[in-house]
Every structure is written in C-alpha cells, then in structure tokens.
Amino acid sequence: MLFRRFASTTARRLPPTIQQLLAREPDPQTILTVTGHIKSVRKQKRVAFAAVNDGSCPEGLQAVLSPGDAHALTNGCSVRLTGRLVQSQGRGQAKELQVDKCDVVGTCDPEAYPIQKQALTTEYLRDHVHLRPRVESIASTLRVRQCVADAIHDYFRYEGFTQVHPPIITGNDCEGAGETFKLSPVAHRAGSSLPPTEFFDRTAYLTVSSQLHLEAFAHAIPRVYTLSPCFRAERSQTNRHLSEFWMLEAEWGFIDRVGDVCDIVEDAVKHILNHPRLVGDLELLWSNADAERKQGVLQAKGATPWARMSYAEAVKELEKAKQKFEFDPVWGKPLQSEHERWLADEVVKGPVFLTDYPSGLKPFYMRANDDGKTVACFDLLVPHIGELVGGSLREERVDLLDKAMAHHGLDRGDYSWYRDLRVYGGAPHGGFGLGFERLIGWMTGIENVRECIPFPRWADRLLL
C-alpha cells in the first residue's frame, strides 16, 4: 500500500532506511549515509562485499568497499557507511552501495558474539531473546506482525469500525480463576504500618478477552475492534498457547446471522494474506517451512469461499472417518484437537467455519438458536493450527440472557451492567476473537507460537 502523509511537509526528518533506499533509482551523484549492522563480510583481493541491514526489509543492502575498509568489519558490528547507490555489477541484487567512507560505530567480538552465522537452535535463540531479533527469520516475523497489524487497521477502518482500548486490568474473572492471572496486594508507602492490601476495591485480574467490554462500546459506537494483549495462566504447554498473547477482537451491531460474522472474518483474513508488503518476508519464512504450509496459505487467500459446516455435520463427518481417534466423536461433546485438525487438514484441506455448537459447550453470552439446543456461534479451523478464530452472535434478548446466566450458575448482580446494555436500546450484535500469534504462525509456517511473538511467556518461563 502506498503511504501518503497528509501534512504539508513531505521531507523526512530521518535519513532513509534501507527499505526506503531500495525503492529509489540508483544515482551515483548523490552521497548517502546508511546505518545498520553487518551480517556478513566477503573479502577478495581488490574489493570486499559486506551485507548490511537495518531491519527495515528482508533483503538488506550489499556494500562494496575496499579490503582495507572491510578489515575492521565483523559480523554483528554496527556501522555508518557513506557512499552512493549504484546499479549492482553482481548477481543477487539490483542495487548496491559504493562505499566512500566506513565507520565502525560499535564493535562486536566475532568469537564471543552469541549470534554466530551457523544455524542456531530454536531453544538457543529463546535463551538469547534480547539478541534474537538480529536473526533474519525473527526480524522477518517482527515485520510480518507490523504488516498484519497495518492490514487489520486498513480493513476495519474501511468498513467503518473504530479502534478502542478496552482495559487490561479487570474485575471480571471471565473464565474461572484457574486460568486467570490475579494481581497481588500492593504495599503502602514506605513507613506505613499497614500490611499490603488490594490496590483496587475488589480482586483484580488480567483480561482473558476484551469481548464483554467491546459489547459495552458496541452499544454506543456500533462497530468497534481492538488489537490488544490478553493473558491466560494455563500451565499446559503446547506449540499454540502462550501466557501472554495478542488478540484481534471485533464487535458490531445490527446483524442477524452468524454467517454475517463469518463473512467479515473471511474478508479480513484474506485482506491480510493479500497484503503486498508481506511478499518478501513470507518468502523468507516459507523457505524454512514445510512446502505444504505455503501452498495451503496461497490457496486460502484466493477467491474461493472457505468451507462452512455445522457442528452437527462435522460430527457426522468424524463418525464416518476411517481414522481412529483417541476420543470418539459424539454430538454434545467438545471437539478435540485431533478432530479439529482432521476436519481442516484431511476433510476440507483448508480453512473451515464450524457453526452452531450445542449450547452446553459454549459460554452464556452466545445467542440461542430457535432449535433450543444450539447457539449461533462458530470456530474457524485452519490446517496445522486448529482453532484460529471463535465468534458468535451475542444474546440480546434479556429473558433468554437471564436464563442462560442462571443455567451457567452466574450471579446476575455481577453482570447487571451487561444486562443494561440490552435493557436500554439493545441491538442484535456479534463479534469474534482471532489469536494474533496463531495467525502469524499459520501464514508463515512457523511451528510454535513462541517464535511468533518477540518476548514469549509461558509457565515457568519469563525472560526479561
């Protein structure tokens, strides 16, 4: 997407990044300064080549300099190079920097540097999380995160949504204390004889989902979304769970069918996958991944509509399967990961929306269907990952909401504010939550969400 700035000034304050430079025509007359880190050096008799990158793009820049200048360069050192951008003589790049002056700004002992050039294990890089972004694939992932966030903002702004900031600290313990982080009591000022006490007027938790707060917004500004951190104190360790993760959540009013929510999800994710700025980084990341993963994403981003089937139909498919599952598929029981993976990987071979689950399997706020047994909800399953998005219509009928709260053993007083939203000018509405790191993992082919976020947190593991 072309970037256009509305202010009258068009001159940039900072010198161009390598990404910005590579978008220019070569011009041997113009003296430029390039800053960044050295990724590799190759010395020949009369000339030397150094790969320099400032993290702005996957390619980096080839610098051509004298062997004398190259002498001081080591992998990992930071440099300020002055020179001219010219058509490259060699293969592998269109442009290169003819260096006139080479300053090493910060040295890097090549023997001691923890980021050596040979392949480093994933586990080793997790242990060096502060240096890890210097590795190409991790830097790529960070750029992909930015690009996906940009695409999300593009899409939702275009559809008339307002981005809002729901709270992180909340008094709602949405999903049962076992999986929620709680804040400790806080000490009083030095010298106080009081013991530490609750800081707020009630127990405070870290949010597990912004949905209920988004519903409050959506009754004033009927289209809202957020991309913000969520937290789960879940001790089990899988390659798709983090204790701190980001979630895209959206909520909007005046819709009548759960398919309306699926439409927006499918549109939004396809919009993201088709973002032109992703191409270079995805190619880099796919080169480390299973070819099948890449093919799956290329197929999913095309015009063909994604499959949709009801939970009931999915159970039938599972019952028909020749595959032996650990858990038998039965109507009314939760689908296991093995079931979800089999549906997406083997039956549909692509993304699939499963809709209309039995009400007993889903939270109180999902809208009851007329059959009295199911709710108007969906999970979006994708190959290799399983659940990527969950969403539903929300129950807007006060009598049915009261019944659902009683059925789930919830205290109506705790949710009086949530009822108010319906009592005073309620409207049918719905929304969804998408796991940001799972999306990154699915589209890049990265195996574990711990590589999809810069500082991953999981049980027993907190670095920095």
Added chain:
Amino acid sequence: MLFRRFASTTARRLPPTIQQLLAREPDPQTILTVTGHIKSVRKQKRVAFAAVNDGSCPEGLQAVLSPGDAHALTNGCSVRLTGRLVQSQGRGQAKELQVDKCDVVGTCDPEAYPIQKQALTTEYLRDHVHLRPRVESIASTLRVRQCVADAIHDYFRYEGFTQVHPPIITGNDCEGAGETFKLSPVAHRAGSSLPPTEFFDRTAYLTVSSQLHLEAFAHAIPRVYTLSPCFRAERSQTNRHLSEFWMLEAEWGFIDRVGDVCDIVEDAVKHILNHPRLVGDLELLWSNADAERKQGVLQAKGATPWARMSYAEAVKELEKAKQKFEFDPVWGKPLQSEHERWLADEVVKGPVFLTDYPSGLKPFYMRANDDGKTVACFDLLVPHIGELVGGSLREERVDLLDKAMAHHGLDRGDYSWYRDLRVYGGAPHGGFGLGFERLIGWMTGIENVRECIPFPRWADRLLL
C-alpha cells in the same frame, strides 16, 4: 487523510456508517438503511425530527419522519431506518434522511434510562462507565483516541519505524516495587494438592515502561515504536495519573544529540495535532473547555518551533520568579509540578523542552554529558498538564553504563542482557515515552485523564 485500500475489491461488506453517508452526495433515488441510537426526538404537527447517531462522527444524522413513526422513538432506543439521503430543508445540517420505514430494534424506557438528556456530572458518568460512551463528549474522546493512534502510525511508518509489541508481563521491576503491580501465585489444576505457586520462574510484574525492551529491538531494527498499555500501582490520586494508561514509546539508533530526539517528538506531536479528521471532535470537546486551552493548542500546532531550555536555565528562571513557590527551586533538586506548570503556563506560555537534568535526578540508563554532572535527557512540559513526554539518549558506552549501574545500586547480573546490547555492536541511540491520555487531555481541554480513557483504573476503583 484519504483512505485507500490495496485489495482489488472496493465494495464494502457492511452498509455505510453515518460518517460514510455524510461524505456522499444526496441522492433521493437511492434507498438506504441507517442504524444507530436515537439521541433526541422533536415532534411537530405534520412532521417529526429525530437525531440518530452510530458513533461514527460527532454530527450524527437528522431523520425526518411522520409523527406516527416518531411515536415509538425514545431517547436511547436503537433503530433501523430506511429512507433516502436528501438536501436538508432546515438549518444546522446539509443533508438529512427522509425516512420511509422506521423500525425500533431495541426499546429504551425513557424514565429509567440512566443517560438522561440533561447534563450529567462527571462522577455520575464514571459510575455508569458501561453506558458512558453513549454521551457525545465521551464518544468524541474515543474517536480522538483512534485518530491520534492513526496519526502516530502514519508518522512513524513514514519515518521508517517498525511497530513492535514489547511484553506486558516482565521480570524487571524497573522503578521500585512500591509502584509496580505484581502477579499473584497461581493455583494448580483442580485436585492437585500443591499450594498456589509462582507461575513463572521468577516474580512477575506488569510493565511500567517498555523502554528497556525497545532498546533490545532497536539493536536489530534500529527504529521501533509501540503504543501499548503500562501500569503503575501509585496510590496518590491526581487528575493526570492512572493505574493503567497507554504510552507511545519510540527508540532509534545512530543519533548523537538529545535535540535529535526532541525534533522527532515535536514533529510527531504537531503531525498529530494537525490531523484533519480531528476537527469536528475537537470543536465539540473544546466547546466544553476553557477557551485558553483551545488557543494554546492552536498555537502549539503552528510552524513556530517550541521553546527549549536547559534544566540549569529553567532553575535560573524559577529563581528570578516573583511567584512564591511551596518548594524553593534549587539546582540539583527535582522540579515540582508547581515549577513545571509555571514554566510552561507563565514563562513560555506553550510547550517547552527542558534538557540536561542533573544525573542524580534521572535513571541509570541516561547518557552522561561531558560536564560530568548532567545527562542528555529532556522533559517536554505543556501548559495545564506539566510533563507530557520524557526522553533521553541512552548510555551506550559500557564502562560508563557500569559506573551508572553501580552508582544506582543495581545488580549488574540483572542487567547483563542490557549490557550485551552495547557489547555486541552497540550504537548511540535514544528515545522517549509519551503519556497517551495526557496528550488526549492536553489537546481536548479535558480536565482529568479519567475521562481520556474509556475504562479508567485508579487506587480503590475498578469497575467492570
């Protein structure tokens, strides 16, 4: 700013919002559907007028309908109106909706509705935080937040920055335990006989600033920023402190002067203040505020460079003041709020960067100046608010960093990762943190930051 979508599809999936409709030419031939909430109804003999809004813009839309249709409309109910957008016959709006069909989607008992039309106190609205976004000024503030966030992304993308997501849960207790939220031990699975234990391998805190993490990013991707939540367990209650607030933080490499950081801050904030989409909402909010506040912002957004003075010069100004301060201004002592406000409100009458504070007043990571007494830092003070932004160059010289850590009594082992950033290809760098809610408060004239965030949290107060 014109929004341009890169995908080939240009048709919107959702019907237009009122903001999108108002940008269209009136067309009596096209049948439209508008959804939203009723803000007021005015009935005449043969015709009735209803103000309807969907939160997409401050103006809302005037709907013209028959008195019979208007009968069912009450303040706060939600509606679906079908009709045609026409040139308005009346004053006060250019276009209006001639309604053919009026459906009340959700009723609202006008007697019981907590959001009555007469002015409601700030305190009352804080108590009704879930309904508060239905009040015009609060909805305006939410749109201003979105617009400022958009302008931030525009500015930093243009200057070659990458947006990153530093962690919220951190093992660093940056500013002393008294002001940091700590996570409670977490229970094990039901049935386990183990008592609750620390979830991570160390005590976990909520971040008070992402700066140190941003520095790790900035040594791989030399220009990074984040707009993300921060937390302070500070019990004192002022009109400019929250326990949960958002902060814009940026960090970038290869700069040499603290003035380089000030340049970017001034540029970025002016860019935000000049965003054309802000106009309507700022006019609405300014109409509730002191006229002087509006004037100050109009002046600050102009081309005139903002004032800059050193801490030493500021202390001299304070010593000269005829004003009697509660605390005497003395070189080497912190500036008090009364000093900061006097400098911005009375001396400069506008934003002012105060630079080069005594090193004893500032954290260990700020870069030592050659005078051996001060550090290369700044605070940006603005009228009525005081400190809006703080920033500095960061100490990149390992020997001086070690000295500063020893001086501040910090354990070098805890910060070995932070040292590594310098040891392996360090570069001179700097950055800043800007309080998002303070910025919103300053530019809108809102008196208390509790009205600048949708769900404010402060000591002893946690709703929803």
